[in-house]
Amino acid sequence: MNINTIQKLTKLIRYYILTMTTTAGSGHTTSSLSAVELMTALMFGGFFRTDLSNRQNPTNDRLIFSKGHASPLFYSLYAAAGKISMDELLQYRKFSSPLEGHPTLEFPYTEAPTGSLGQGLPIGLGMAMALRQLTGPAAHVSQRYDTSPVGTPRSRHPSIPIVYVLLGDGEMAEGSVWEAIQAASYNNVDNLVAVLDVNRLGQSQPTMFEHHLDEYKKRFEVFGWKTVIVKNGHDLSQVVTAYKAMQKLSGHGKPVAIIAKTFKGYGIKSLQDKDNWHGKPLPKDLYDQAIKELGNVDMKIRGEVKKPVLSSKYQVSSMKKNIPNKKYVIRNTIYKFGDSIATRQAAGDALTSLMYTYTNVVVLDGDVKNSLFTETTQREHRERYFEMFIAEQNMTGTAIGFSRRGFIPFMTTFSAFMTRAYDQIRMAALAKANIKFLGSHAGVSIGEDGASQMGLEDLSMFRSIWGSSVLYPADGVSTAKLMEEMIKKPGISYIRVARPTTSVIYDEKEEFPIGGSKLHTLSSRAKRGDPGVGSGIASPASRDRNDNKKVIIIAAGITLYEALKAQEELGKEGIEAIVVDCYSIKPIDKKTLIDLIKPSTTNYQPITNIITVEDHWFEGGLGDAVLNVYATEQKVKVYKLAVTKLPHSGKPAELLEYEGISTKGIVSKVKEILQ
């Protein structure tokens, strides 16, 4: 399309932006106006190549608005492309409308929801890496294993689509942006293009560098990016020239940044480059003035978006295609009852095995592969294993990008450091992302490394994520099984694994559905031949016992073993404890937990005393999940044992003792209750 047509489209788009925000009575008018030329030229100048009628075409270019508050511009582009109507634009920000204040998946052309600044580029990076996996020749994919200091440029194959990310200058202060900038150049992701809209004004004052484009240019370049400067981001010929330069630069080993000087509110005198207009629409009178200022607007004109060209030489590879289809080795079959294995190792082993079957699983590692036993995973699945170094925010954003293109990413680090990415995890839920978080070294049971390394708020954090599953297996078998359950269930799952070795207590044939639990009575353990249980104190005797001497102990992970030992000790004193392995903390096995307290063949009266025990802060973990189950159950009393004192370095056993979540702590609590 020629510049005159694009010029006309910018007028139409400005008209849309002004009208939809004034009609809505809210919205970020000025932040949208600054990027009109940048985005209109990209989309309708023949640079952005995508099939608007087939969103799943793997060769589509992708566009992400990291500055999500510019949603009026975002929606207007698709209106100018004829994909949505004026009437739809006028529904902007209304409850019933898919055109939300910040882009969400309700709008079909949104690649990922944004609105929390600094998250678009990590997502774009993940998407660009995913597209390279899907469409690139193996040689290209293998680039990323070049770990010598920043690899030498290779020519990107034209079949690999480009991901464009519109960034605001305000969000350049976010470290997550620099994590992504660093990772993109390190991995030679040359199908990623950042468009930086330097409009000088943040929300409450000028940005750090205002219009000093060079401050951004030199930073991008020193981080290994190619850059193109646009001195006037409202001069279409300059903008078009910049995109042409970008086309030459991209695909040659490095990502490209287009850095453009713009003005917030450009084109409207009352707004342009003025303070205190952030996130505000024009009132009616100024709106009318503004529309006059725009002059003639061609309301009929529509822009054309070019379709992607699929290279003749290269086929788009199916996800399976790049992947060796070796036989699926179920490593967890080696776990025999009584074996000792850390759940973190079982998780790593299971991941390595499962990736043979689930060929769309990818792994993002935060430099912990020697703690999570995923070094084997990397060796056996090079094409789908990405070392992301110590940058959890970017890892999570990248995972969102992979997920949005159909992969199932595992984000792996210590459970304590999942906190680093909470904002990204929150946004992943809005993106309905299919991400599996694998967090190791949970709780005080890590011991000597001390409190800074102990994940003690992870269960709380992930429970509060919309639609999440939260899993906490105790032994190798349940861990391996749950790793597969996670993959099978779409959405965000978190699995918490521990550092110490624990003994295998389940048979490999047992199933561990998400939302389930396992009951342990002395008799069931005796049947299973559990060495901890003497034959004398199996359940039959308990029939004669007073139900008031019954208690339910609900535990998970490391504390399950403490609970089982407590069960033995209590049994010797004529107190029957039913131990629940609550490996699925969300969703929790409500039915089983409710049935347990009801009178039954073994309980003649309802059981009223329940104890929860967890290696997690008192708030938000297993105990609170259980409280919710019994919230409206009268008669029931729930006693919570959890981490309440600031933990030290020390031996795991000492720490469990110190926090009162050891066998001893459980036993004395039970006695105190039953007194």
Place this chain on the structure above:
Amino acid sequence: MNINTIQKLTKLIRYYILTMTTTAGSGHTTSSLSAVELMTALMFGGFFRTDLSNRQNPTNDRLIFSKGHASPLFYSLYAAAGKISMDELLQYRKFSSPLEGHPTLEFPYTEAPTGSLGQGLPIGLGMAMALRQLTGPAAHVSQRYDTSPVGTPRSRHPSIPIVYVLLGDGEMAEGSVWEAIQAASYNNVDNLVAVLDVNRLGQSQPTMFEHHLDEYKKRFEVFGWKTVIVKNGHDLSQVVTAYKAMQKLSGHGKPVAIIAKTFKGYGIKSLQDKDNWHGKPLPKDLYDQAIKELGNVDMKIRGEVKKPVLSSKYQVSSMKKNIPNKKYVIRNTIYKFGDSIATRQAAGDALTSLMYTYTNVVVLDGDVKNSLFTETTQREHRERYFEMFIAEQNMTGTAIGFSRRGFIPFMTTFSAFMTRAYDQIRMAALAKANIKFLGSHAGVSIGEDGASQMGLEDLSMFRSIWGSSVLYPADGVSTAKLMEEMIKKPGISYIRVARPTTSVIYDEKEEFPIGGSKLHTLSSRAKRGDPGVGSGIASPASRDRNDNKKVIIIAAGITLYEALKAQEELGKEGIEAIVVDCYSIKPIDKKTLIDLIKPSTTNYQPITNIITVEDHWFEGGLGDAVLNVYATEQKVKVYKLAVTKLPHSGKPAELLEYEGISTKGIVSKVKEILQ
């Protein structure tokens, strides 16, 4: 001290490191060995000036190990200074020992706990800014208001102490580090020195840039730092020369980075520059070999740390000194019953007022001052108001630094974006930091901006922080009062304020202690002349009522108003609802909540039905806090109303309705329960 003496000290320190880790059976031996020369020369070469016998001396230089896993080196330095004994070193990582796996406040020379990588520099930045406030001439302090692109160098006054931060190369991938690097140069913090220990190896593989010092040098420089390269970080003469260069560079407007090439495990053949030795001590046999390798160690030698020189020309200013002591204007006295004011505005106004009384309060703003009404705060308290731009991780780290030097920082942003700093907030708890988090725009009640801007996990997040207070006031008066209560109570507090205006329902004379609550009955409201309450339906009538028709509704913030309206509607139908304003979610007012359900002069039977209603995800918020209160109370049934569906953009009222937390939702829930 001369180089030979320092050389001897490095030998002693290597001996300490090897011995304490092998004795402990764990610890990061190799990561400690790489920085021995860098830290020994700093501490004993006359560069680091501090009064080890008076930790509170405001002119002390400060040393932070951002790579906290090098704790064996950290402790060994103080042993070499004669401050701790060999016996104490041998207690390393034992439960009873203050020498934990990563530095904590148990050890008196720890400035702030570290161990979560990438956090030391933000903390150091805050500390450097705090020391500048305490000891610098006003002219110097005022530098930071120079918002023209990176200010011109000014000569630092010698009385201003320097904060040194030891960084690892692995953590340079963390965005939080780049946030701090950017903020430090932008604010011309020239009393901050980073010492980068480039030992080439991360935990599980080589770092991104291995030994390419230039990759770090050019990044630091482009971000506005001065740099000094040390080609061989184990050659003491090179290291000493570098510190001399640093002395010339620092204090001239910009922070300084010393970038040194080192080897992990340096000095011990079996370890040096070898993979798979991260976080591992030497086994006995290799240890003996290593000690031989060390040769003669002078066990008697001790190093001397120079005391700070306080400039004759400048006095150290007390915190009050730099601060205008205008009269304390209690702005909240303007709030009259029935007034409409948003709690976010009340919070901003209160902050401005309170800063006149509490002269050690500082504010760190994430570019939201026009949303939080803290523009006035900035105008009236320039010396203590810091615009930190959109970088929540660095803001929180900086707050820790300020807090550790005796200030009370407020960290202000949207409640949704507090999630960005969860790891830093977690670490702030370990630092026993005295930080006040002010989070606005909480919940679905923000309306049109949509889900990405809605803080819906903030209560859960802060409840799970050790020792925290979590506050959620409903009106202007309670907000203003709680702002002062927060300041008076040491430790981490979070106050959640809302976007919409709400009517003032409390008298300015009422008190709002942390841990308290307020009860609202129809009669109490009638007494107060609450317009919502018709005289006909006051409490006396309720005496005749069946207690089974009584219900307790526990709410906070925006939902309190929905609950009060529900109370009116229910009253008309002969259902008496006691409404609790649970403004203190942690600690929660357990006594009042328990008393409420007991038989009393107004209740002839215990009240069994309790409803909680909150503008927060179902998990981890007010409802879960209440469940904990009644956990062991039989008879009681708790029904939770909370946000369960993914929210849209829309009108606040529509969204409260949609989530079932509006008046209508409450009323229908009560009727359902009482059926």
